[in-house]
Amino acid sequence: xxxxxxxxxxxxxxKIVADIHRITTKPWVLMEVCGGQTHSIVKHGIDHLLPxxxxxxxxxxxxxxxxxxxxxxxxxxxxxxxxxIFCSFGDMLRVPGSDGDLFTIKSLGGDVRVVYSPxxxxxxxxxxxxxxxxxxxxxFETTAPANAMLAWQAREQGxxxxxxxxSHVLVPPAMAAILGSPYNRVxxxxxxxxxxxxxxxxxxxxxxxxxxxxxVITGFEPLDILQGTLMTIRQLEEGRAAVENEYSRILDxxxxxxxxxxxxxxxxxxxxxxxxxxxxxxxxxxxxxEFRDYDAExxxxxxxxxxxxxxxxxxxxILRGIKKPHDCPAFGTACTPQRPLGATMVSAExxxxxxxxxxxHLKQEKSRQGDLVAIGGAx
Amino acid sequence: xCLAIPGKVLDTFDQRGMRMAKVQFGGIVRETCLDYxxxxxxxxxxxxxxxxxxxxxxxxxxxxxxxxxxxxxxxxELEAPVVEEIGPAGFAGANAHSGRxxxxxxxxxx
Numbered sequence: 001x002x003x004x005x006x007x008x009x010x011x012x013x014x015k016i017v018a019d020i021h022r023i024t025t026k027p028w029v030l031m032e033v034c035g036g037q038t039h040s041i042v043k044h045g046i047d048h049l050l051p052x053x054x055x056x057x058x059x060x061x062x063x064x065x066x067x068x069x070x071x072x073x074x075x076x077x078x079x080x081x082x083x084x085i086f087c088s089f090g091d092m093l094r095v096p097g098s099d100g101d102l103f104t105i106k107s108l109g110g111d112v113r114v115v116y117s118p119x120x121x122x123x124x125x126x127x128x129x130x131x132x133x134x135x136x137x138x139x140f141e142t143t144a145p146a147n148a149m150l151a152w153q154a155r156e157q158g159x160x161x162x163x164x165x166x167s168h169v170l171v172p173p174a175m176a177a178i179l180g181s182p183y184n185r186v187x188x189x190x191x192x193x194x195x196x197x198x199x200x201x202x203x204x205x206x207x208x209x210x211x212x213x214x215x216v217i218t219g220f221e222p223l224d225i226l227q228g229t230l231m232t233i234r235q236l237e238e239g240r241a242a243v244e245n246e247y248s249r250i251l252d253x254x255x256x257x258x259x260x261x262x263x264x265x266x267x268x269x270x271x272x273x274x275x276x277x278x279x280x281x282x283x284x285x286x287x288x289x290e291f292r293d294y295d296a297e298x299x300x301x302x303x304x305x306x307x308x309x310x311x312x313x314x315x316x317x318i319l320r321g322i323k324k325p326h327d328c329p330a331f332g333t334a335c336t337p338q339r340p341l342g343a344t345m346v347s348a349e350x351x352x353x354x355x356x357x358x359x360x361h362l363k364q365e366k367s368r369q370g371d372l373v374a375i376g377g378a379x
Numbered sequence: 380x381c382l383a384i385p386g387k388v389l390d391t392f393d394q395r396g397m398r399m400a401k402v403q404f405g406g407i408v409r410e411t412c413l414d415y416x417x418x419x420x421x422x423x424x425x426x427x428x429x430x431x432x433x434x435x436x437x438x439x440x441x442x443x444x445x446x447x448x449x450x451x452x453x454x455x456e457l458e459a460p461v462v463e464e465i466g467p468a469g470f471a472g473a474n475a476h477s478g479r480x481x482x483x484x485x486x487x488x489x
Binding site (some may be wrong): 034035036039040061062063084091111114115116117123124126140142143149153156157192194195250251256308348349 | 381382383395405407414416417428429434436438443447450451452453459462463465
């Protein structure tokens with residue numbers, strides 16, 4: 001219990017942890033979906049506070065992690081063009097492709113810029129009418145309204161020199177893919193709070209009903225995660241499976257209606273490839289037909305780039321909750337944040353990188369469930 | 380990048396049809412689009428994700444969330460360079476007035 005004192009509201013945390021221990025009678029496997037939640041769990045040692053029979057596995061909700069390697073290679077091919085200003089969120093710059101990263105391209109003379117917001121590209125486009133401004137539009141539902149606004153405003157403002165390299169993924173289809181797998185272990189989900197601040201949680205209800213799993217929409221702060229865990233375990237122990245909202249102070253069932261509306265006007269749902277997992281049907285966004293003039297994949301003829309992943313990496317199984325970082329022989333040795341072999345090590349929000357940055361690669365972790373090596377217990 | 384950051388709305392203005400605000404995050408002020416929370420008023424707190432307010436929050440929630448994000452080292456996106464509204468070479472200033480540029484000092488590339 002040594003971690004509890006670090007929480008600002010230590011007494012509340014202690015009570016929730018005590019409640020979790022009191023109501024837990026069976027082993028349960030819970031998955032937190034969002035990379036921010038993973039980061040918070042590992043940083044605060046939340047998994048170490050839970051009963052031994054509760055296994056927290058880490059989901060696919062790290063947007064940098066699941067952006068496919070071939071999309072990184074496409075980004076690099078575009079960024080190398082002399083008439084291109086390639087703009088990106090900062091955390092994509094150090095993600096290695098088949099041949100270096102965006103920093104490498106910048107050091108070789110490419111015009112690669114970090115932007116705070118996608119709509120910064122509008123100003124860059126106006127200031128550089130002789131250049132093509134390409135934005136690397138990655139992310140989950142959280143970044144979709146911002147990326148949609150870039151395409152919308154580019155059209156509204158008549159800017160012909162803006163394009164988006166779209167690699168957008170969606171949470172519910174990934175959860176369906178995890179639950180539908182014959183290897184699935186996940187029995188309950190902590191749903192992604194900030195994704196649902198945009199999307200609401202209506203679309204999680206059919207998922208919960210179809211697979212009979214509790215889904216509790218949860219924030220990322222330690223108390224949120226403990227409370228979401230308690231709510232999920234309570235449903236499991238009572239034999240219920242419903243969508244509940246732990247994060248009601250931020251979001252409701254409808255989400256942000258104006259944001260959803262613009263996303264729907266700019267994007268349509270399509271099959272998407274996920275790094276480490278592969279193709280998931282109807283799991284992401286592409287630009288609608290009326291915005292295809294802004295589609296960088298078409299403008300730059302990079303559709304045929306197809307890159308294979310390292311065979312040594314088990315990130316696909318980690319992203320689906322089947323394995324954990326310590327199950328990988330390369331974790332912390334051949335694979336580190338400086339030299340990542342795959343998805344879950346490329347961003348701080350990935351499970352492997354989070355474990356590594358908090359020193360868990362240095363610890364002997366004991367096995368919790370069968371042949372599956374789990375974390376913690378030693379605190 | 381997947382977590383929204385709370386900040387305080389200092390000022391609102393129009394930028395080519397978008398309702399924008401200057402939003403303060405700790406010691407950093409950034410331009411933020413308010414089109415997805417159009418009812419937001421000066422002095423209120425909003426959760427901001429990559430330059431877009433996505434929901435309103437109260438002050439206590441904003442402060443606690445901001446502190447939690449700082450602990451998780453999730454505030455680095457605020458340090459991204461500020462993009463100035465500048466015209467093309469030879470036309471400098473041509474666009475600067477129409478956009479009511481409010482960005483503070485910074486550079487346009489990193």
